[in-house]
Amino acid sequence: MASNNVVLITGANRGIGRQMAASLLLRPATTVIATVRDPAHELSKSLSDLPASEGSKIIVSVFDAKKGPDALLAALADAGIQHLNLVISNAGNSDAFRSVLETDPSALRDDFEVNAVGPFRLFQGCWPLLSKAETGSDKKFVLITSSVGSIAGMEEESFPGSRTAQARRRPTGSPRRLARSWRARGCKSASFTLGKWHFRTVCEHDTMKYN
Template sequence: MAQDIQSEIPDGGRRVALVTGAARGIGLATARRFLAEGWRVALLDIDEERLARTVEDLADPDAVLALPGDVADAATVFAAFETLSRRFGRLDALVNNAGTAVFKPILETTPEEWRRVLDVNLTGPFLCAQAAAPLMSEAGGGAVVNITSISGLRASTLRVAYGTSKAALAHLTRQQAVEFAGLGVRVNAIAPGPVDTAMAKEVHSPEIRADYHDAIPLNRYGLEEEIAEAVFFLCSEKSAYITGQTLAVDGGFDAAGIGLPTLRRDRNR
């Protein structure tokens, strides 16, 4: 399959993706998915030490580029894309995965915490897409995938900054899709539901996990690799007529209404 994808590129070069927040979790799974298809991948992450270990573990120096930096800092973002351009000479896909969260009630969330969450989760994708779109246009077009969240589609307890930032990112996705279409750049979003990431394992108690299982029709957490598959689809030619959309990859979590877990249990009696 990798050969089929690469053969469609006029200059015979390998396609290039940049993934933010790529040192672990969904970002790393996504980077691995691109590499498996023969793409070259740039990994941008604020955790420089973890990023260095990740790149070493990937063990593919010709195809992998480490870009340490904060997506919320404009100078850092544009410098990173310049480095990518010099190294790989093109850009075909951008995955805005980097994110942060604060789990506090509204009345306890500080202005500083609010600003930081919105800076990373909303301003970061804005800046990265600004830097990416011209490079993609030069290569004949490309795709952007913004990682939002099910928390941007429905309100979640203790996630005022996080949920608001992800809801805004869903609208930014539509705005980017409309404006970048003329450049040959498609923009879509993935809204993951509960995913079995390292962070989820740290902060989700057994009781919380049980609650999620009850609320998710498929009755389980998603896998990082399942999110990566959806991302890769939206960056491939198979989604060539899809833009401006948010795809919930959530086991049916967003589709389920209040009381459905009880109805399912009653039905199975």
């Protein structure tokens, strides 16, 4: 296990997370830990069918960003995972794109718990495994964020997203702070906004019907 590159991706059952898992599995000697909220869902089950390169494999594990990574870390220990080289915090949540007046504060709090607090919990929980990566190898923590949370991009967005914007805005600068604070420990951190994707939750909103 020590010679393998071990990558953990949250929210890997669909969309961006799934594609990253599929791409990384095609690299040799790579263990991909793909986390899902519902392991019984057909998309979660089908992760095990993704093609893998020689010496590579996928481990599907349960992770709920609202509850923190304790159960996930216990499952990784049971699976014999002793280190992590890369953690990709991709899991996010927002089931509505509404204006400020239509937004339920409790729903905003739920989104904040997943999208803003979740990555902090994930880094804190995964650091012991990241710190055990082989000497000389990079330790990386990557946050997948959204342009909806961008202050500079507010004028470019054409749909209401009060909940998502507030919740996504908080973690966007976190990797930059992590990069400065943990550079001496060999940890690299970055955030990526991958543009406008046809997310299921976005496409279902009346103002965002795609052809």
